[in-house]
Amino acid sequence: MFKYILKRLFYMILTLFIVASVTFFMMKLMPGTPFTNQEKLSAAQLKIMNEQYGLNKPIWQQYVIYIANLLHGDFGTSFQFNNQPVLSLILTRLQPSLLIGSQAMIIGSLLGILLGAVAAMNKNNWIDSLATFVSILGISVPSFVLGVLLQYYLAFKWHMFPIALWNGWEYSILPSIALAFSPLAQTARFMRTEMVDVLNSDYIELSKAKGNTRWQTVVKHTLRNSLIPVITIIGPLTANILTGSLVVENIFSIPGIGEQFVKSIMTNDYPTIMGLTIFYSLMFMAMLLITDILYSIIDPRIKLTNSKGVN
Amino acid sequence: MSNNILEVKNLKINFATFAGTVQAIRDVSFNLKKGETLAIVGESGSGKSVTTRSIMGLLAPNAQVESGQIKFKGRDLLKESTKEMDHHRGNDISMIFQDPMTSLDPTMPIGKQVAEPLRIHSNISKEKALKRAQEVLELVGIPNAKERMKDFPHQFSGGQRQRIVIAIAIVNYPEILIADEPTTALDVTVQAQIIDLMRELQEKLETSIIFITHDLGVVAGIADRVAVMYAGKIVEYGTVDEIFYKPQHPYTWGLLSSMPTLDIGSGKLASIPGTPPDLLDPPKGDAFAPRNPYAMQIDIEAQPPYFKVSETHYAATWLLHPDAPDVAPPAAIQQRSAEYDHLFKAGKIETPIEGGQD
């Protein structure tokens, strides 16, 4: 296991390296530079600016320097926020996004699992249809529409939650709910399909033959086995939720990272874009690793030994 | 009939499907005595599993029990509540499934799985239950049972898994053990071991066993009595010797003669041509008639009643009707009968078999 994790970490670093390189060169493709359009800068200032950010060097040198700095944990300084180190920028903005993102994932996946399980157990009757409908609705409503509605009704009209802003935990509830809907819907659908399969399996039959009641069977044998594939989608979903959080952050005025991301792209803030990309990739891969480890914990058949892991 | 622990009477079961109603069980009756092994044979789709599932109360949701009774110690299981059935299952009546590879929960250590019925049905502590599970695992022949309790199903071989499944079934000393093709998925060598094991256990625990298979060889090794099913009906039942040496139903004849035996030469194997009928629309007469080389006019007109061959031997074929012409069973069957008579005469067997037309 330990060896496996080491191996995976190695692959992660490799992938990160490639991602960093690819983004680096993609950045160079972007039209416009952060400085050439600042007409108010004198040539001398520009020169100093380019020198300071190393933009006067040939691209390959910039690349080598960038990667070398990365290895030292230095993501560079933002162009957009003068003199702000990218790392500290990301870290300041990451916290709210992580909070609402993880809450959304927890709410979404737990409720999704529950909904999917209930639907599977009542396969083909009205409860199933209702659950299916709820989950489809969850996939059908964009989070920004949902966010606006939640804010208007739950917060503004019925005073159940704060309307917006970021002044404590209760401010994270509505945005989390808005974000939770899509993972909820997706886990529910996945869970249902999977659980229907599991419910048809021989060991469930055996569990009933042992004298387990319906619920005992579900709790003891069904949930865990149905969860296995569900876990695999949670990783990518989490990564998605972090990129998609921009919209909800905007509506609820949350100082999150999503907005930062779009803004840095819009302002050609290369170091920030690259820093964020690497961060996202890191998180994405970490999620994959975590899900794989979880996977092996939940399913004893899976041994974390081969490099392919589980997709 | 007081020693009948289970009596199934006139059981009829249908399944509602898209295509229509499948008449899976069409009037099945049999009984099971304490301590005996009843084998149910018949080809795929003949209704063996549905019959046993109905005893367990584990029929699919689209099943309808049209009529019949399943009396366990005098109580009709079909009328029991869910709670009462939960109590019977795994306690009074246990079941072993066909595929040892899939009938264990892959994510639970086997010790816990074996202990589960104990925890459900008797109020004993976890430790005690696990202790008992270990004993049972030793009993079914899992080496190093104590250490292996924590292992997961995939860490065991097929034969071992089937032993574990058996351990689960017997851990509560059930009165009836239903084994639905417990060895079909196994190698011959392992199959032999499992059959030996079941025989041994039965001797020790005095359980009544319903053993389902389509392999007559296996039946010969384990059964006391045999019921032969075809298209949702029992077409012949009797003691194991009666069925194997003096079979009366042409389907049984076909089954027996399609198996190569030691001394069969390179001649053609006798086979049963054709396929079983569609239970969506079962024939009016004898369901076997279309595949029956001895079929008579009446076979397509009416279903044959059970004709009594002996006190323990009945067969549903018009051939046994007093008016029916005498037909000679296939050579292989005649040979069996002759062999039996020979053995009997030689004193190797005590009981003669009544009836028959030879």
Added chain:
Amino acid sequence: GCGSKQAQAPKDTVGISSKDIIATADSSLNTDNIGSQALVDTMEGLYRWKGKTLVPGVSTKIVKPTNNGLTYTFKLRKDSKWSNGDPVTAQDFVYAWKRTVDPKTKSQYAYIFEGIANAKDISAGKKPVDTMGVKAIDDHTFQVNLEKPIPYFNKLIANATFYPLQEKTVKKWGKKYGTNSKTMIFNGPYKLVNWNSPDNSWKETKNNKYWNSKAVKVKNLKYQVVKDNSTSVNLFQANKLDRAQVSGDTAKQMKDNKDYGEVKQNSTFFIEMNQEKNPLFKNQKIRQALSLALNRKQLVDKVLGSGCSPANSITPAKMAYDPQDNSKDFVAQTSKTGKANASYDLKKAKKLWKEGLAETGNTGKKLDLVLLGDDTDSSKKRDEFLQNQLGKLPGLKITINDVPFKSRLNRAISGDFDLVVTGWIADFPDPINFLTLFTEGASNNNGKWVNKEYNDLVKKSMNEDANNPAARWKDMQDAQNIINEQQGVIPLFQNGEAYLTHKRLKGVDFGSSGTYNQMSLYTKE
């Protein structure tokens, strides 16, 4: 029920919405209004704006230049202190100004110091920083020497870029200065607390070390970035914000609300036509036709809302007044040419368009022009409207290309457009700030419209007539009339902002510099 606090904001705190975050609070580096507002709140330069009038800040009075308008000597208040207790001295100004001009600082606003002796050469890296014409005569006397008279110099230096900086503090924090409230000291009415870029809310509390802190009535200002209009309104109506900016349809819908108000900015938006890429635009009739085809009133009332007003001049209205008669607005004085060439008259537009096409030999041709704009909400709506209006000219098809701000600037500078919508916010409230934009060779003259007479007039106003306010005023008016007639650029509208203001909040004062003077704020329950 769910643990939410719907309690009203504390009484001693005023909640204000902000469009964006503070990018930097370093006065040398700041480039935007948000940063300026924070600096105006927390720092003080030589002067500050009170309404439309300039009042002394650290300087004891509004200084009159000596030496033919070339030397400004400021006497500084002795009681002006930094929040760490140190006095604000002339050295602080010298340091700050030199720092900004020093190319190493990479200030985008270094150019604004041009005219101060050697400033231009310093920022071009041709002269050492020490040669700059600023010096501390003593701790409380600060002297500035100009290369040539700058008639609007006093207005100019009210800008946050000219604020003092304490060398000790700036050096101590180095690059971190201005990124975080902990790295800063303040000499203004408020202090930034607990701010760390890129926070999206920040608080300013009253600075007790401020010399005039008695005059500061509101204890805390809480700025909050709110980008979504509905959220803005919801927060305002739930009393979470005392002053909330709204825009677009929301603003239009709120117009009749008693809390609604608008402020006019010293900022105009205009269309530049790329004469270099498309010689068609060299034709005056074509330019006039485009301008006349636009219904600016509709644009402002129906599309933009939020306090914008139609503009027929590149110089914003009610920004600068005749030095001889303070009631006469510069724009009003030139409105004749403006109205004649930049008000809606589709018939005339079509006629001129046809003539223009004929003159340029384009009769009957289908023209497909790209309109470059920003990708913000209001710009998009604006551009859609323009597209539609211009499309009414026969044979003209407009394709919109809305891109991010930086890309737009970049493309505009590199001439990659046919038409581009640009906005300009005054750095200081003087028409010259706008007129210089379109002289030949000016870096902002993206359309490359050239008129020699215009160039000469602008030059004259800055040189020969610099010390003669009346003549200077005349020069500027003439220049304005020329560009109006020629429609060298097509003025669109003067920008404004719409706000909802809580009834308890009084004394909102939007100054000439595009920032609020929060010292005049007070609350009345």
Added chain:
Amino acid sequence: MTEQPKKIVQVKQLKQYFNIGKANEVRAVDDISFDIYEGETFGLVGESGSGKSTTGRSIIRLYNPTSGQILFKDQDISKIKHHGPEMLQFRRQTQMIFQDPYASLDPRMKVKDIIAEGIDIHHLAKSTAERDQKVKELLKVVGLNPDHATRYPHEFSGGQRQRIGIARALAVDPQFIIADEPISALDVSIQAQVVNLMKEIQRQKNLTYLFIAHDLSMVKYISDRIAVMHQGRLMELGTAEEVYNHPLHPYTKSLLSAVPLPDPELERGRQRIPYDTSIEKGYDHNHALREITPGHQVFCTEEEIPQYQDDAASYQTEKA
């Protein structure tokens, strides 16, 4: 056997390993050698996982052998280029019948297209009509109603499907057919149908079979010679009669003793012979298939031969 029959397949020291060099390396086939003669049925038995299918699949070149040689009609098949005419030729001459009648037919193809797949590949029909005609004939050969050509596999029973599989194999007129457990998944009553059919076709077309199964009694019935496989090695090889009636290797004996027989009386008196796999731990390169009596080979060392010969002799005395 008047003259030495021709060898159609020669397997020489075949080794087939999987996941070589990894932790989960499997030596599915570990150095086996045998010949199959033209026209005979060669039975291969052994427990699950003993390497039977792998052997079959190596012979039909679904795998590249790890080492060793497979000669088909004296041609080394591993030397055949993957997509050349020789390969096509080989693919015509050898065919396979699969174990699972449900998995071996593409559920989304009509029966006639399944059967005609080989005809199409090898261009054995000049026109659609000829193709249809061929399919019809094949269906008749395997005892199916030619009208069923336009149906889909799921409309057939297991036995019928298996016959479709046989028809598919026959479509290219092969000389050698590998039947990988063709009857294991079928009902007893149907098994006989398929076996009879295979025998019948063999007789008509002079086919050679490699018949893989784990049911010794059926294998004995159909085969001329039988090889017993265990853990990737051949334990015993001989004529069907010899191996079945006079098993020499303990594994074969054990296997035989486990075969259930439909005879209660025999079953009652049956003594199972357990097999102790630990003796295989001692197997090394000294062990090989060695002839004990003519045509009857056992996996053993040179030294063990006499011991097995004694064993074989005891059968003779028993008979006498």
Added chain:
Amino acid sequence: MTDVKITAASFKKLEGDQSQNQEKISAPSLTFFQDAVRRLRKNKVAVVSFFVLVLIALIAFCAPILSPRDPNAQNPNYANLPPRIANTDIPGFRGKIKNAAGIETDPYSSNGVPKDRTYILGTDYLGRDLFSRILYGTRLSLIIAVIATLVDLLIGLPYGIISGWKGGVVDLVLQRIIEIISSVPNLIVVILLLLILKPGLTSIVLAIAFSSWVTMARLIRAQTLQLKEQEYVLASITLGESPLKIAIKHLIPNLSSTIIIQTMFSIPTAIFFEAFLSFIGIGIPAPNASLGTLLSDGQKAFRFLPYQMWYPALVLCILMIAFNLFADGLRDAFDPKS
């Protein structure tokens, strides 16, 4: 026991081979597709969804005929008019709307709109007819979805098949590529593409397709890995079939349900993603509308002009729900076990 008359004739042996009759199969002969369609038709929800989809698609593609007005024609004087249907009194279609103060106003009369001029779903901020815009917007969204899906199929399907079929090193490399692509946030890829290419329908479709095929490739690969071990595929190999033909004859048909279902899921994903892009301001360029741009505009005005959000949202929801239910139905229909 039996009421059948038993006569001597009853016991006459039947002649001929009875079993031959039995060989006749009673099930009707259907093609695989027909079978799936038959199952699908039994699923009422799926059928209804299908017709809803067809209807929406039809309406959307007939937008030029059906829409009452040019969707891009501005009339700023009639901006932000609420829905009104002439001569009716259906709530929500009276042409009245509550203003910020909560008082019901009649923008039609206050803007001097002629009596006979009605906008059934109201107008937007430039006085464009919302109904027409929704029609055109739906059309555009559907086009985006369909093209994106096609591209997705053309890359994802072959990629997945090759990766799964070849296995080994090829698979390893291809999977790494997928891993890298999916670990770069797709937003950045999309925005970069949009900045490099000219903004517009093509680049949006390309951008969406660029990152969306990965899921398809993954699914197809996993499925191919299983399929290639199937005995019918092995049979095809032993018959000498070439890999390309095997892919066409065996793999794709048997992957069809996966393909269809994934396609059905990626259609909504594409529509959604475009909506998201519109929200952050890089969607379809003006003046054209997509459901996404309409929604994000509507969302911004939701507080006072809720109808501007509700109607596009409603259409999107119906579309999504129909797609999802239909996909569910298809999945079940292609699963013979159901």
